[in-house]
Amino acid sequence: MEQPAHGGEPAxxxxxxxxxxxxxxxxxxxxxxxxxxxDAFGGxxxxxxxxxxxxxxxxxxxxxxxxxxxxxxxxxxxDPLFRxxxxxxxxxxxxxxxxxxxxxxxxxxxxxVDVAAAAYVLRPPGWVKLVAAAGEEAxxxxxxxxxxxGRRELERLREEIAAARDRSRGESEQLRNDLDAARKEAEAxxxxxxxxxxDVKRGEAALRKVRGEIEAARAEAAxxxxxxxxxxxxxxxxxxxxxxxxxxxxxxxxxxxxVEDMRLRLLLDTVxxxxxxxxxxxxxxxxxxxxxxxxxxxxxxxxSPKDIAARALSETDPALLDQLLSLPQxxxxxxxxxxxxxxxxxxxxxxxxxxxxxxxxxxxxxSGAEVTCVFDGAELAAPVLLAPPRGVRVLFSxxxxxADELIRQLVRAEPxxxxxxxxxxxxxxxxxxxxxxxxxVASALLLKRLSRLS
Numbered sequence: 196m197e198q199p200a201h202g203g204e205p206a207x208x209x210x211x212x213x214x215x216x217x218x219x220x221x222x223x224x225x226x227x228x229x230x231x232x233x234d235a236f237g238g239x240x241x242x243x244x245x246x247x248x249x250x251x252x253x254x255x256x257x258x259x260x261x262x263x264x265x266x267x268x269x270x271x272x273x274d275p276l277f278r279x280x281x282x283x284x285x286x287x288x289x290x291x292x293x294x295x296x297x298x299x300x301x302x303x304x305x306x307x308v309d310v311a312a313a314a315y316v317l318r319p320p321g322w323v324k325l326v327a328a329a330g331e332e333a334x335x336x337x338x339x340x341x342x343x344x345g346r347r348e349l350e351r352l353r354e355e356i357a358a359a360r361d362r363s364r365g366e367s368e369q370l371r372n373d374l375d376a377a378r379k380e381a382e383a384x385x386x387x388x389x390x391x392x393x394d395v396k397r398g399e400a401a402l403r404k405v406r407g408e409i410e411a412a413r414a415e416a417a418x419x420x421x422x423x424x425x426x427x428x429x430x431x432x433x434x435x436x437x438x439x440x441x442x443x444x445x446x447x448x449x450x451x452x453x454v455e456d457m458r459l460r461l462l463l464d465t466v467x468x469x470x471x472x473x474x475x476x477x478x479x480x481x482x483x484x485x486x487x488x489x490x491x492x493x494x495x496x497x498x499s500p501k502d503i504a505a506r507a508l509s510e511t512d513p514a515l516l517d518q519l520l521s522l523p524q525x526x527x528x529x530x531x532x533x534x535x536x537x538x539x540x541x542x543x544x545x546x547x548x549x550x551x552x553x554x555x556x557x558x559x560x561x562s563g564a565e566v567t568c569v570f571d572g573a574e575l576a577a578p579v580l581l582a583p584p585r586g587v588r589v590l591f592s593x594x595x596x597x598a599d600e601l602i603r604q605l606v607r608a609e610p611x612x613x614x615x616x617x618x619x620x621x622x623x624x625x626x627x628x629x630x631x632x633x634x635x636v637a638s639a640l641l642l643k644r645l646s647r648l649s
Contacts (some may be wrong), residue, residue, distance in 0.1 A: 215323070220315065221330040223337070225268065227312035232267040233260040235284030245270045245277050271316070282317045293317060301325065301416035307336065470535060513644040520562040522614040527562075528605050528633075529555060529641065530598060530619035531570040537620060537638040552584050554645035559586035559646070567605060599624045606631045 220228065232258040236244075241252050247266050251259050259267070280569050286293040292305060301310040311329030314322040431568045509515070519525060535547035542550070552568060559566040565588075572591040583589040592601045602617060606628045609615050615633040618641045619625060625635035 221334065222317065223308050224326065224330055227308050228271065229260050229264045229267055229313055231285060231312055231316060232271055232281055238284050240282060243280060252635050278316060285313060285316055294323065374509045379433060511640060513640060513647060516640055516644050518539040519614065519616045519634060520564045525564040525614040525616060526609060527564050527566045528602055528615065528617045529568045530602060530621065530624060531568045532598065533619045533621055534638040534641055538642040552587055552589065554648060555587045556584035557648045558645065569598050569601050603627050603631065606633045
């Protein structure tokens with residue numbers, strides 16, 4: 196290896212100073228120079244590397260070229276000793292190319308970029324011309340390649356244009372066929388529309404005819420009603436005549452006119468027998484109600500759940516439930532599991548049911564109200580063997596029906612005006628039964644009331 200001359204500068208530095216590039220390296224030459232440095236990098240020790248490049252000593256050649264390209268190019272340009280060491284590695288790796296470049300006669304078959312990169316690293320006399328010539332040659336080759344690529348691209352574009360034209364012709368033909376089919380379909384639809392319009396017109400004519408027949412039937416019915424009314428007036432007049440004749444016959448009887456009395460009595464009996472036969476034929480029931488009984492009003496002394504709700508009682512006061520149950524014919528509907536899971540949720544379901552039903556039985560005996568307790572049948576794995584306590588109706592919802600829906604059915608089944616009280620903390624249930632006219636009550640209120648009974 197050649198040692199540096201005076202001042203640490205290698206031999207040949209003076210020649211380098213005489214020849215310098217007046218323009219940047221062509222990009223292709225620069226990449227080849229960076230690749231040469233990256234390949235030769237691994238053959239140098241860390242001490243032989245410039246300080247800025249030592250951090251890349253453990254990198255692979257490809258990673259050095261990627262991450263340290265600018266630093267290697269700068270070190271190669273500014274550090275003659277580093278450039279000399281890279282040149283020696285180049286001579287060892289490519290002796291023929293290096294010898295030809297130093298001799299000033301690069302091989303004609305060599306890649307101009309390789310020649311320019313070797314000249315830039317070795318710096319023989321006239322290296323600037325070699326780099327410039329190689330750069331021009333590389334540019335010429337690139338231009339030829341670009342022209343060739345452009346020609347190929349132009350040819351490809353022409354082929355694509357021709358294919359596109361063929362496709363366009365095919366698509367145009369297909370569109371024309373589709374348009375013809377659409378026109379035929381539109382004509383068929385127009386024909387159907389005209390037929391439908393004709394059907395509508397016939398239907399309107401038939402409707403007008405039916406309306407006329409209805410009007411005629413109404414007129415005929417009105418005439419029949421008028422005739423019936425006339426006949427009724429005639430019969431009333433005849434009845435008046437008969438009554439007058441009866442009165443006359445009575446007067447005649449008092450006066451001793453027996454023959455006329457007999458004839459008039461016979462006529463009167465005939466009319467009365469006809470009226471009795473008509474009564475038997477119609478079989479009209481006896482009158483048990485009066486018109487005044489059908490008027491909806493509040494009777495004196497009767498209260499409704501709304502009247503109870505208007506009193507100044509807290510929604511959590513058990514006295515409110517007592518007042519509601521004191522109404523005549525009150526029906527208390529209890530959402531079973533809603534109450535038990537509010538009051539004693541940790542107990543098994545069977546014990547929850549038994550505890551609640553026992554309390555409801557005592558409440559029913561004390562208040563006299565009708566009590567129905569509803570449980571959700573979806574909670575059951577098998578039918579429940581349960582004897583309902585005295586005074587309490589126990590219901591389980593059917594499969595596919597929730598207890599909430601069963602409660603709403605019970606409320607809807609009651610006649611309007613009957614006091615119905617529903618115990619549940621479920622807001623959806625409370626709102627639903629309230630719309631149906633029932634009085635919702637919280638489960639906690641019933642639990643407080645039952646605790647007083649125990």
